[in-house]
Amino acid sequence: xxxxxxxxxxVTPPAKRFLIELLSGAGSFGSxxxxxxxxxxxxxxxxxxxxxxxxxxxxxxVRAVDPxxxxxxxVTGSALSLAGLAVNxxxxxxxxxxxxxxxxxxxxxxxxxxxxxxxxxxxxxxxxIVALLLGPAVTALPLSEYFRGETLTEYxxxxxxxxxxxxxxxxxxxxxPESAVNGSLWTLPVELRCYVAVGIxxxxxxxxxxxxxxxxxAAILLIGFFSDDYQPFGKLSxxxxxxxxxxxxxxxxxxxxxxxxxxxxxxxxxxxxxIPLGMLGSIAAATGFAWLILWAGLAAPRVVNIETxxxxxxxxxxxxxFPVQQALVQAxxxxxxxxxxxxxxxxTALMGVASWRFIEKPALSKKSAVAVLSVERMKSLxxxxxxxxxx
Numbered sequence: 001x002x003x004x005x006x007x008x009x010x011v012t013p014p015a016k017r018f019l020i021e022l023l024s025g026a027g028s029f030g031s032x033x034x035x036x037x038x039x040x041x042x043x044x045x046x047x048x049x050x051x052x053x054x055x056x057x058x059x060x061x062v063r064a065v066d067p068x069x070x071x072x073x074x075v076t077g078s079a080l081s082l083a084g085l086a087v088n089x090x091x092x093x094x095x096x097x098x099x100x101x102x103x104x105x106x107x108x109x110x111x112x113x114x115x116x117x118x119x120x121x122x123x124x125x126x127x128x129i130v131a132l133l134l135g136p137a138v139t140a141l142p143l144s145e146y147f148r149g150e151t152l153t154e155y156x157x158x159x160x161x162x163x164x165x166x167x168x169x170x171x172x173x174x175x176x177p178e179s180a181v182n183g184s185l186w187t188l189p190v191e192l193r194c195y196v197a198v199g200i201x202x203x204x205x206x207x208x209x210x211x212x213x214x215x216x217x218a219a220i221l222l223i224g225f226f227s228d229d230y231q232p233f234g235k236l237s238x239x240x241x242x243x244x245x246x247x248x249x250x251x252x253x254x255x256x257x258x259x260x261x262x263x264x265x266x267x268x269x270x271x272x273x274x275i276p277l278g279m280l281g282s283i284a285a286a287t288g289f290a291w292l293i294l295w296a297g298l299a300a301p302r303v304v305n306i307e308t309x310x311x312x313x314x315x316x317x318x319x320x321x322f323p324v325q326q327a328l329v330q331a332x333x334x335x336x337x338x339x340x341x342x343x344x345x346x347x348t349a350l351m352g353v354a355s356w357r358f359i360e361k362p363a364l365s366k367k368s369a370v371a372v373l374s375v376e377r378m379k380s381l382x383x384x385x386x387x388x389x390x391x
Contacts, residue, residue, distance in 0.1 A: 027259065027260065028255060028256050028257060028258060028259055028260065029251060029252075029255040029256075029258050029259075029260045029294065029295075029298060029299060030255040030256040031256075031260075032260040032298070032299040033255070033260075033298045033299060034298060034299060034302065036302050036305070037297055037298050037299075037302065038296055038297050038298075038300060038302060038303050039093060039097075039297040039298065040306055040307050040312045040314070041303060041304060041306055042089065042093065042293065042296060042297045043090065043093065043312065043314035043315075044306065044310075044312075044313065044314045044317070045086075046086040046087075046089045046090055046314065047086070047313075047314040047315075047317040047318045047321070047352070048317065048345065049068075049082050049083065049085070049086035050083050050086045050087065050184065050318060050321065051317065051321040051325070051341070051344060051345060051348060052066060052068075052082065052341055052345075053065075053066045053068070053069060053081060053082040053083035053086070054083060054183075054184075054321065054322060054325060055325060055337040055338075055340040055341045055344065056069075056337045057177070057178060058176070058177065058178050058322075058325050058326060058329055058337075058340065059177065059325075059329050059334045059335060059336055059337045059340050060177060060334055060335055060337060061177045061178075061334075062177070062178065064337070065081070066082055066337070068082040069081040069082045069083075076273055078273070085289070087187055087241065088240075088241065088244045088286075088289065088290075089289075089293045090187070090191075090318075091187075091191070091194075091241045091242075091244035091245045091248065092244050092245070092247055092248040092251075092289075092290040092293045092294060093248060093293065093294070093297060094191060094194070094245060094248060095194070095244065095245035095246060095247060095248025095249040095250075095251075095252075096248040096249065096251055096252045096294055096298075097248075097252075098115070098194070098195055098198055098245075098249075099198055099207075099248070099249040099252045099253065100252050101114065101115075102198045102199055102201070102202040102207070103202060103207050103252075103253075105202075108199075108202070108203060110367065111199055111202065112199060113366075113367065114364075114367045115195045115199070117363045117364050117366060117367060118315075118360075118364065119162065119188065119191075119192065120160075120162070121359050121360065121363040122315060122316060122319065122355050122359045122360050122363075123159070123160075123162060123188070123319060124160055125355070125359055126182075126319045126320060126355075127155070127156060127159045127160055128156075130169075130181060130182060130323050131152060131155050131156055131169060134172075134323060134327065135152070135169045135170075135172050135181070138172055138173070138327060138330055139169070139170060139171040139172050140171040140172075140174060140175070141170055141171035145170065145171070146169075146170045146171060149169075149170030149171075151166070151168050151169055151170045152169060152170055154166045155168070155169055155181070159185060162185075162188050162189055162192055163189055163192065164189055165185040165186050165188065165189055167180035167181055167182065167183055167185065167186075168180065168181060169181050173326045173329075173330060175330065176326055176329050176330055176334065177329070177334050178326070180322070180326075181322075181323055181326065182319070182322045182323050182326075183322050184318060184319065184321065184322045185319070185322075187241065190238050190241050190242065191241075191245070193242075194242060194245045197220075198249065201213065201216065207253070210253050210254065213249075213253060214250065214253070217246045217249070217250070220242070220246070221239065221242070221243055221246065224239040224242065225239065243286065244286065244290060247286065247287060247290040248290060248294065251290065251291070251294050258291075260294075260295050260298070260299035261291075261295065262291075262292055262295050262296070262300075264288075264291060265288045265289075265291035265292035265295060266288065266292065267288070268284045268285065268287055268288025268291065269284075269285050269288035269289060269292065270288075271284055271285075271288075272284030272285025272286070272287075272288060273285050310353055310356070311353065311356040311357060311360075311361060312356055312360070313349065313352030313353045313355065313356045314352065315352070315355070315356075315360065316351055316352030316353070316354070316355030316356055316359075316360065317348050317349060317351070317352035318352075319355075320348050320351045320352065320355070321344060321348045324344050324347055324348050324351070325340055325344045328340050328343055328344055
């Protein structure tokens, strides 16, 4: 419609418009959640942060920390790390979205199928390339010994199932400060177990009562807190990530009650870190962190649309960064973390984009077919039952 002179076009600068929306008040997450959101950008930033943070211990030894982690330690006096915060953000976002999928999915097979498609295709390609191409290229052993090694079989079988992660390959990266081939894989079994737990809860009807779901989640955390070897989630140190997943799940379950306010989130973070409340302070800060991540991802004004150009390369970046960095450390020697960052980031970004376009996106496109099949099957079964009752 041409400008008539009575209606002025919106010429507000983007930065000012962002500030106006930020300060204009907040409804609940349920009312403020945006279809065009910042989740892809947040995941990309988190994956990049993990790569950046890992470059120091991988090139200079386990005690070396990146500048951001060092700054966080000085300011907060805690053991916060950049990589840890990035992984926590992944678990918060995953908890929200996976719980949303489990509750809203009318076809239960669709939930399980979509979760498998999200993790396994790109992961299996990564494992095969690392074990069968990268490993033989960099191993210190003769190839005959490499391919006969039990560790190779364990790496392939365990990591393809991803119920437990294996980090070593025969003679690979043994001269590096860290010998793990892909240390980032440790989070995937934890996340997979969270997917299974949420799916079981959905099938059992637990989410029909928010209080029941919250009580069960609290029981999971409480049992884990008093357990040294917490099954099926693993050791107590892993429980923190389960906790962030549960926080994300709760923000979805109570989305109609929780205001999408960054100020409430910041208040909890500052209060939790500044006031000596022990565990209560840690819980408050963790809740504030989850709140801030989800506000930025779901309710904040859209920052940039990267999906149309890059898709979602974050998962590919995450699973490829560690072996790429290890190969660079072996090639160039340790002690140069900034060089590792400068070379590894563009390489891994390209691999992440390729993983999305050629593996993940085609695999995820199969979700809709399964959804249609499942719904049609359920409708046909419902028709059979109705005929049986009328007879």
